[in-house]
Amino acid sequence: MSDIHTEFPTVPLLLASPLRLVPLAPLSQALTILARRMVANHPGLISRLGPYVSSSFAVDPTDLPVTLLLHPHPTSMRITLHRDPPRADARIAGPLSALLGLVHGTWDGDALFFSRDLVIDGDTSAALALRNAIDDCEIDLGAEIAGLTGPFGRLLMPFIALAERRTGMPLRRAEARP
Amino acid sequence: MMELVCPAGTPAALRAAVDAGAHTIYCGFADETNARNFPGLNFNRAELAEGVAYARRRGAKVLVAINTFPRAGAEDIWHRAVADAEAAGAHAAILADLGLLAYAAEHHPNLRRHLSVQAAAANPDAINFYANTFGVRRVVLPRVLTVAEITAINREIDVETEVFVFGGLCVMAEGRCSLSSYITGKSPNMNGVCSPPSHVQYVESRGELSAKLGGYTIQRNGKDAPAPYPTLCKGCFSSQDKVGHVFEDPSSLDASDLIPALAEAGVTALKIEGRQRSRAYVAQVVRSFRAAVEAVDKGLPVPPGTLASLTEGQAATTGAYRKTWR
Numbered sequence: 001m002s003d004i005h006t007e008f009p010t011v012p013l014l015l016a017s018p019l020r021l022v023p024l025a026p027l028s029q030a031l032t033i034l035a036r037r038m039v040a041n042h043p044g045l046i047s048r049l050g051p052y053v054s055s056s057f058a059v060d061p062t063d064l065p066v067t068l069l070l071h072p073h074p075t076s077m078r079i080t081l082h083r084d085p086p087r088a089d090a091r092i093a094g095p096l097s098a099l100l101g102l103v104h105g106t107w108d109g110d111a112l113f114f115s116r117d118l119v120i121d122g123d124t125s126a127a128l129a130l131r132n133a134i135d136d137c138e139i140d141l142g143a144e145i146a147g148l149t150g151p152f153g154r155l156l157m158p159f160i161a162l163a164e165r166r167t168g169m170p171l172r173r174a175e176a177r178p
Numbered sequence: 179m180m181e182l183v184c185p186a187g188t189p190a191a192l193r194a195a196v197d198a199g200a201h202t203i204y205c206g207f208a209d210e211t212n213a214r215n216f217p218g219l220n221f222n223r224a225e226l227a228e229g230v231a232y233a234r235r236r237g238a239k240v241l242v243a244i245n246t247f248p249r250a251g252a253e254d255i256w257h258r259a260v261a262d263a264e265a266a267g268a269h270a271a272i273l274a275d276l277g278l279l280a281y282a283a284e285h286h287p288n289l290r291r292h293l294s295v296q297a298a299a300a301n302p303d304a305i306n307f308y309a310n311t312f313g314v315r316r317v318v319l320p321r322v323l324t325v326a327e328i329t330a331i332n333r334e335i336d337v338e339t340e341v342f343v344f345g346g347l348c349v350m351a352e353g354r355c356s357l358s359s360y361i362t363g364k365s366p367n368m369n370g371v372c373s374p375p376s377h378v379q380y381v382e383s384r385g386e387l388s389a390k391l392g393g394y395t396i397q398r399n400g401k402d403a404p405a406p407y408p409t410l411c412k413g414c415f416s417s418q419d420k421v422g423h424v425f426e427d428p429s430s431l432d433a434s435d436l437i438p439a440l441a442e443a444g445v446t447a448l449k450i451e452g453r454q455r456s457r458a459y460v461a462q463v464v465r466s467f468r469a470a471v472e473a474v475d476k477g478l479p480v481p482p483g484t485l486a487s488l489t490e491g492q493a494a495t496t497g498a499y500r501k502t503w504r
């Protein structure tokens with residue numbers, strides 16, 4: 001849980017910089033596959049959005065040179081990566097670790113907003129709906145990624161736990177951590 | 179031990195509250211019948227029944243807040259909510275409207291009735307009226323009373339009292355605030371939302387965050403300054419040559435230090451505000467307060483709090499319990 005002076009670990013430049021050069025289309029494709037799997041596993045992600053299911057959401061990790069653009073859909077959800085800020089109905093921006101902590105139930109969205117670690121603009125209702133939908137679904141990105149890799153997934157989990165310890169980034173669901 | 183009544187805006191938050199040691203969880207349906215009608219929040223009928231079952235298996239109770247005021251001609255929505263709360267196995271319904279209390283008492287006599295803070299019953303005569311007329315068993319006291327006033331009330335009533343100990347503060351006697359309706363046309367009392375997000379816009383420019391409500395800038399926060407909720411009562415205004423928070427400073431209630439005094443005052447249950455907050459908030463606040471009520475039960479001092487980061491404006495106050503207002 002964040003305290004007032006939480007310093008969020010930021011993505012080292014050495015890791016962030018290559019994103020300026022690598023082609024974004026295959027990464028977007030991989031993220032879309034992951035997102036569709038998550039929607040299939042957590043239908044509440046879509047149903048809790050209510051009327052905002054047709055909204056577009058820009059998720060902007062401020063320590064990465066890319067922005068994610070989410071188009072929610074029950075069966076054909078899409079995520080695309082952009083180097084220039086994309087047009088979206090709502091935008092949520094903050095350090096990657098803060099955004100991951102929101103997804104994983106490590107940090108509270110309002111507290112991040114009070115401390116100015118999280119910035120919301122555009123359609124505030126849509127942003128709130130997305131935040132609440134994600135919080136209810138108790139998503140574990142580590143487990144979802146491991147699940148994508150089939151039987152090898154189990155082998156991946158210890159590496160995700162190790163990466164979490166080394167980077168200080170919340171890479172797994174808060175409740176799944178020891 | 180004093181009962182800990184904890185918020186849940188989602189089924190995940192309900193489970194987090196139960197797992198963190200809540201004795202009781204309050205929640206509401208995803209419509210205008212409850213005073214936290216925010217996008218992406220609240221429960222459908224099946225989720226409520228599952229939540230009640232989850233809580234029951236672990237010895238906890240669920241209360242359903244149906245605490246807005248029914249619209250004329252649409253009372254049916256509120257009547258159905260009461261019936262569905264009973265069908266889901268809720269321990270009690272938290273109600274505010276006189277007509278709805280009368281309806282629930284007549285048609286659902288076996289569903290326990292609590293009086294919502296929205297009814298703003300702040301003296302023994304009012305509370306006894308609700309108890310005698312509608313069989314109300316517990317009253318949630320408005321956040322405008324001192325500990326001495328709560329003691330005086332408890333001496334003259336036979337029903338249980340529940341008081342807020344943590345979370346966002348409403349400066350008004352609840353249920354009587356028109357600030358949100360004045361600027362957005364929507365109110366907590368009728369629509370279940372104060373300062374609805376659909377009327378809120380944030381603009382960040384050169385590090386300064388402006389919050390607009392209904393098109394009016396109501397707050398400007400400098401770089402790195404904590405941001406409050408965009409409610410009109412927390413707005414910054416100029417008045418008589420002074421610029422400041424005319425209604426209320428942006429801070430949250432934290433009355434953990436007053437738990438022994440509230441126990442002494444005859445309070446039965448302690449309520450945590452925050453159905454709009456995440457499961458992370460719920461788990462941390464509930465754990466902290468569970469440790470506090472256990473300590474007080476054993477006659478030990480309240481353990482030091484660790485919740486400052488979760489408070490609005492990142493500042494806490496004991497509110498009206500110790501009145502030191504301007």
Ligand code: SF4
Nearest residue numbers: 348349355357372411
């Ligand atoms: S404007 Fe402030 S005092 Fe009025 S209902 Fe909203 S939060 Fe409460």
